[in-house]
Amino acid sequence: MNQGIEVVGLYVRDQDEALAFYVEKLGFKVHTDVRNGDYRWLTVQHPEQPSFQLGLFVPGPPVLDAATAQTLRAAVAKGAMPPLVMVVDDCRAACDQMRERGVEFTQEPVDRYGTVDAGFRDPSGNGWKLIQARRPH
C-alpha cells in the first residue's frame, strides 16, 4: 500500500499509563516513541496491522494552550471522544484474556444476529468496541 491512512491519534491523560495499557493489556507494539523537550510523539500498532499506527497524545503545550488542553482532558475523561472499533476473531476469548490482564469492561459480550460485541475503556476514558464479525458461510 502506497497511499492511505497511516496515523490516527487518541488523546490520553498520561502517555506512560497509555503505553502500558495498549502494549501490556491489549498486546499492541510500540512503533515510535520520540521526545523533543516536553513533546512526545508516541504511536503503537496492532500486531496484525503494520500499516496503521495509533497515536497516543497528551493534549497540552506546546501544541495547545492550557484552557484548550483542560477542555480536551475533560472530554476524554467523560467518554465524549468518538468510538473506536477493534475487530477480533473471537470476542469472548479476547474479553477473557483482556479481563485477566485488568481491562475495565463496560459491556459484556452480546450476540447480535451472528456478530458478537463487547465494550471496554482505556484508563483515560476512550471507549472501544470489540467486534467479532459474522462468520462467512
Added chain:
Amino acid sequence: MSDGPASQDPALLRRLLRAKDRMDAASHEAWPVRRLARVSGVSEAHFARSFKQAFGVPPHRYLLTRRIERATALLRDTDQPITEIAFQTGWESLGTFGRTFRDITGESPGAIRERARGAAQELGRVPACIVSAAHRPDLTTAVSEKRRQVADGINGSEQKEIR
C-alpha cells in the same frame, strides 16, 4: 469552584464516567445515588451535583433514557411481548413503563415497534451497538416537566427537577 463545563477535575470525571458506564451496562437494575456514589468514590451529595454538571442530566434521568433506549431496541429487534420488555428493562409495573415511555418518546411502545421496524433496514452497515446509542432518547426535560407541558399546553418554561 466555577461551574463551567471544563472546570471539573478530569480524574473526578473519569470516576463519574465509571458510574455512567455501570448504569449503561445494567440499566434494568436499581441505581440509587448511594450505589452510584460508591462506584465513583465520592459522597452522595457531591455525586449528584457533579454528575449533572459533567453529563448535563441528573443520574436518575440518565438512567430513564437508557431504559427507554433498551426497551426501544427490544421492541425493534425482538418479538417479545411488551409486558416482558417492561420488566426486563427495569420497570416494576407495566403502567409506569407505558406512561414514562409515552412521556419521553411521544409514542406508545406498540407504535414505536411498528415504526422502528420499517426504518431499520437502512442502518445495516453501522455497528448495532452504535445504532442503539444513536437512538437514545434526548431527555432534556424531566418526565414530570414533559407531563406538565402537555397538560398546560405550553413550552419552554424552566422548572427545577425535584429528584
